[in-house]
Amino acid sequence: MILQNRVKPLPLQKLDAAIPRLPPQFRSLPKMKEDAKKQQQGYSGERKVDYFLDNLASMYTILRDVYLQDNSKNFQIDTGLIANHSIFIIDSKNYKGTITFNTTLKQLTRDDGKIEAGFEYPPTQVENQKFHLQNWLARHNLEHIPVKAYVAIADPSTIVKVDGDEEEIAKVVMHGAAVPQMITDKDHEAGRKGAKKLQDYQIGKMILRECGEFDIDMFKRYGVRPTDILPGVICPNCGLRGMERVYNGWGCKKCKCFSKNAHMKAIADYLLLVKDSITNKDCAWFLGKITRGTTTRILKTSGLLYDKQHRCWRKE
Template identity: 30%
Template sequence: MIIKSREIPITLLQLASLKQRIESTHLQFQTIIDDHVIYQSGYRGELAFDYYLKAIDGEKICLLHSLRIVGPNAFQMDTLILTPSFFLIVEVKNFTGTIEFDHEFGQMTQYSNGRTRSFKDPISQVDNQTFHLQNWLMQQGIAAVPIESLVVFVSNHVHLTRKGDQEVDKRIIRAGKFIEKYQELKGKHSAPILTHQQLVNLAHMLKNRHAPLHIDVFKKYNLTLNDIGPGAPCLNCSYIPMDRIYGRWLCPKCQTISRDAHLYALKDFQLLVKDHISNREARWMLQVDDILLVSKLLKKSGLPFTGYKKDRVYNLNFDFQKDYAHLMKSR
């Protein structure tokens, strides 16, 4: 039973928007591009892993995807599987090339296409997740359920190896071995501890504590508002800004015409800047100087607002999971 569905990471949407609005000559441009590739690959890997979960979805278990619990120490899990006898944290990795593990120093190194990149050891990741989940469960009065963890590599184009004489941790597996490993864990923890109703109640409690990560892109990438290229985006060629001509938006690059391109600019403002906007800010974001025209566009958008006349502020309440599909297709 899926209690919480997988979500598009807000950070992925932010990076997709940001890479279209930052000049290619900016010092942080390549970092943003690289981070977008990493987040996009990670999300695609999680979607690919969902195929293997179908085999166990019929059991009396609860699945929670893209779960982030906040508190003194926020922690996030790609997938959490709750069974009556044990809980399983799954960290999904979507890497290609050769992956070398160094558990002693907590490092994972990727060698791919002549490039070497270092990452945190995923075993350290799941160990930290386990620690924080155990603490959270203890605070809820649930301490007797064993917590297992797995790191699952989903790509068929990856070679997993070790550093020196170290053994690769047995919790690191390929996706094709997941069901076998899951059955092994079921055999290890055969005695039920929680009833199905207790399991469902706990799953909903976890879901209600979920708080998606929304990063401050200005702080993370050392940006200012002047680094953000304003304007309504063309969904056909990604050019920014479109021109407002005779009640429509016209792309000067590919000549695409749109009647609602301003909405996508407002969505980007919510992603990158803040969740409310004034007429003055909207004029800057849309690159339109006409106060009355921008006021009309904001009113027609159907967004809730507070304040009167020049003090009016519109609340940007676009749904991150439903209203940003265009960024998942962006070039």
């Protein structure tokens, strides 16, 4: 059973919402675009690996985007899978081209045909996640549960090379398609060796209760203030900010696209980047100085809840 599905990470949601709403000359915009590209690549890789792990959903308990705390330190796990006798940590990596693991220097390099770049060493990263999860389990009197950690290479076309001990890397690194069989084999092996049968669903629910959501402070990271966010409804076709309100919808003066619901994305951007609630007045301004009556009709059909005490609209 999948207890927690994967959604687009909140930091990526914020970047995708903020980038089209900042002035072209905004100082941190190039860095934000670069970070958004990297995060999107990582998210896409996680979803590719999810495709293969879905085959195990009827057998085991799966949690995605696990975010827990160990001794005041937060740690993330791409996928936590609770099988019959063990917990498996799967860390997804999405690299293009050729990657080389140097087992002596504990370094990973990637050559995509244009540039060679260095990255954090995935086996060390996933071992750190394992260490923190074992500590977390021990604090919940579950230290007896075996934890195994692996690195999944999301793109099947990625060429994996090793400079040093190939066997060391082969034990923990594999392409995503090979992960389900590896998990079932390892779990059966643990059972044959006498490991106790786990109450996977109950353990999964326990982990889920303490799961948080990773977020970023846009001001601290990029210097983005709410006042930097530019208003306007963005055209879903050409990306122009500033669609005009026309009868029963929105019209783009650039590409002539018509949309009935383009304002929903604008409202979502406001709640994500500016404030977690929106008043009629702020909504009218942010959507492009529309009338009070139109604003009220839009908010009433937006799916938001009206807070009578503060006279504003919020998410459920």
